[in-house]
Amino acid sequence: MKLQLLSLILTLNISLQLNAQTKQVNPQGNKPLVQTSSLNSAVKAIREEYNRINSLSLKSEKFKYEAEGCVEDGTVSYFKEGNVIVKVIETGSIGDGSWINQYYYHSGKIFFSYEKIVGGPAIGKVTTTERRYYIQDDKPLQQMEDKKIVKADARALEIIQTAYKLLKAYKTKDFAAALCNP
Helix, strand or coil, rough: CCCHHHHHHHHHHHHHHHHCCCCCCCCCCCCCCCCCCHHHHHHHHHHHHHHHHHCCCCCEEEEEECCCCCCEEEEEEEECCCCCCEEEEEEEEECEEEEEEEEEECCCEEEEEEEEEEEECCCCCCCCEEEEEEECCCEEEEEEEECEEEECCCCHHHHHHHHHHHHHHHHHHHHHHHHCCC
């Protein structure tokens, strides 16, 4: 009887510890934003952190750049919570198209990206495409195009790579190298 009671107590203790580990932590913490395998829970945690970041008054720095054949009127804006970059917005245009890309970070790791592309021929209909990338452990967790969930594609992997290039470019200020060279 004592052995069964001890076994039950140990099982409950382990269960409580695992439950505590899956909770979201402060962005300055060392634990990942999401530690759960449930897709819905992970997406919900990502949305909560996205909303938290966007509700803050963040310190920002804005830089302009151009690169022939790549971007006209390019800007990169970095947003910091304290001394930590939590958001980057990159915009630009070329020819008849323009874009805005937003990257969100938790403890130095990309967890969400929003992309809006507007363009079309000089004479003709202008199209707008919006994409959302939910990211966990540097892998696409879920991708949306406009309002529909779609299968994650190669663009999701490019977004993740670009997010980290932008973090590095903050020090060098060589945005064209980070954004225009594959």
